[in-house]
Amino acid sequence: MHVRGKAIFMEDKSAKRSSLLKRLALWTVPTLLVAAAAVYxxxxxxSHAAWKAEIRRIEGRGEPVRSADLAIKLDNPQDDAGPLLLEAIGALQEPEQAYLQLMTAETPTRAGAHGPLRDELQANQKSRELIAQAVARPHCRLLVDASAGDPRRSKILKCRALSDLLHAEVLWSLGTGEDQAAFxxxxxxxxxxxxxGExxxxxxxxxxxxxxxxxxNSLAELLSGGKITPADFLALDGELSRAASDCRCQPTLIAIRTYLIDGTALPRIREAISMPGAPAWIAWCKRVLSEPQVIDNAVYWIQMLSELAAISDQPGLDNPDIRDWQQRVAQSSFLYVKPYLAAAPQLRGPILAMRQRFILARWALRVDRFYRQNGRFPAELSQVCDAECRIVAPDLLFGQPLVLETYERGFVIRIETEEHSSQEFVKNCRFEVTYPATGDLQDTSDVSTQE
Structure with missing residues (x-):
């Protein structure tokens, strides 16, 4: 009886200890959270008291409260681009009108579209010069009054007009053949x-x-015309990396970066391997392809980089990374569709839209070359497409007909796909090209091409 009573007592004691631990755990977590919240x-x-004290100190001197006074001070005032940007905004001539003209202009390559852009750029020559001086400085303090009623705060919003002005300059430069000025x-x-953004x-x-x-958008204009060299892309990569910190820009950036390894860019990459900066270009390509958000969307871009490895003696290309990429390509059953299907749903639309634009731009360039060489338009799309400018089936993603239309190099190209049941690379489409200068028209109603 004594042993049994002792056992019951021990069980009772153990149960009480367990209950006590549960109570402690139940109260400890909320207590710690409350303590952390109190410390925060x-x-x-x-921090707020120190900020208010700083505000009172500035107001006591009779000065306006400026956001820059509460920010990190610049040791050298010549490093501050803020005054130049504010001066550029003040010198803008009718920025709203420039924006409307910019949005309604069809393309600078079309006859009659030069006038509004030229006039607007000439009127804002001073602002363009001030922007060029401002971007040469490393930092920006806009010196805007922190009070809600400060009219200068609206000048920040007018900085958008500076971007519109630069975009107009890109369009004008492309239309006049000044590619480096556009870049x-x-x-x-x-x-x-x-x-x-600082x-x-x-x-x-x-x-x-x-x-x-x-x-x-300016960069997309350059890409659609193939106006950027590999060396230009290397110079631009730093700015793209900074823009990538903003998630709103990610889909477009992924589309642009994966475009660099496109099959139709292979001749340009071949030319690049003889450049003095070729190792840096190749290292850049490898780094971009290693980014998780890009690698799943770049299956057939990798194929072209693998081909570059096969034709080049450039050091660093024959390595396990290349062999791993080649193996990925070999295991892919749908090389030309997988980049879209593998993408996250929120990225499919932007990537596909950007890709369609590039496809149409290249088809347009091929059609233009064919017309100049033969004096007529091609009867079939396959006549202007080859291994480096392929016919793809972007409608496979949606499983429904898709109409693509673009205005490139002075003529209209329109592709209308037809619904097909098989998941093979068969392209049934109406291929139609209209050249405004001559009024010629070629129309083949049922063209089938198999990759």
């Missing part, structure tokens, strides 16, 4: 967006995002 609130209160304006667009004000951040998107 105390630190926040101290410089695109770079300046990214740099000015980065400078504006300010902690909410308006500054959202304005910088809008300026980045305008710069990406």
């Amino acid at each position: 609130c105390f630190q926040l209160y101290q 410089s304006s695109t770079i300046q667009g990214f740099q000015s967006a980065r400078l504006v 300010e902690s004000l909410t308006e500054s951040r959202f304005t910088a995002i809008a300026m980045q998107n305008t710069s990406l």
Whole structure:
């Protein structure tokens, strides 16, 4: 009986200890959370009190409260691009009208589209010069009054007009054949967006995002015409990396970066391997392809890089990375569709839209070359497409007909796909090209081409 009573007592004691531990655990976690919240609130209160004291000190001197006064001071005022950007904004001539003209202009290569852009750029020559000076400086303090009623705060929002002006310069330069000037304006667009985004004000951040998107549109114009060399891309990579920190730009950036390893860019890459900076270009390609968000969307771009490895004696190409990429390609059953199917759902649309635009631009260039050489348009799309400019089936992703239309190099190209049941690379389409200068038209109603 004594042993049994002792056992019952031990069980009772163990149960009480377990219950006590549960109670301690139940109260300890909320207590720690409350303590952490109290410490955080105390630190926040101290920070706010210090900020208010700084505000009172500035107001006591009779000065306006400026956001830059509460930010990190620049040792050298010549490093500050803020005054130059504000001066450029003040010198803008009718920026709203320039924006409307820019949005309604069809393309600078079309007759009659030069006039509005030329007039607007000439009227804003001073602003363009100030932007060029501003982006040469490393930092930006816009010196905007932190009070809600400050009219200068609206000048931050007007920074978007600077991006629109640079975009107009890109279109004008492309239309007049000044490709390097267009590239410089695109770079300046990214740099000015980065400078504006340095300010902690909410308006500054959202304005910088809008300026980045305008710069990406400028870059898309350059890409669609094949106007950027590998050396230019290397110079641009730093600005793209900075823009990549903003998730809103990610889909477009992925589409642009994967485009660099496109099969139709292979001749340009072959030319690049003889450049002095070829090792840096190759290392850049490898690094981009190693990024997780890109690797799943770049199956057939990798194929072209593998081909480059086969034809080049450049050091560093024959390595396990290349062999791993080649193996990925060999295991892929749908080389030309997988980049879209493997992408995250929110990326499929932007990647596909950008890819369609590139496809049409290249088809248009091939059609233009065919017309100049033969004096007529091709009867079939296959006559202008080859291993480096393939016919793909972008409608496989949606399983429904798709109409693609673009205006390139002075003529209209229209592709209308037809629904097909098999998941093979068969392209049934109506291929139609209209050349406004001559009125010629070629139309083949049922062209079937198998890759």
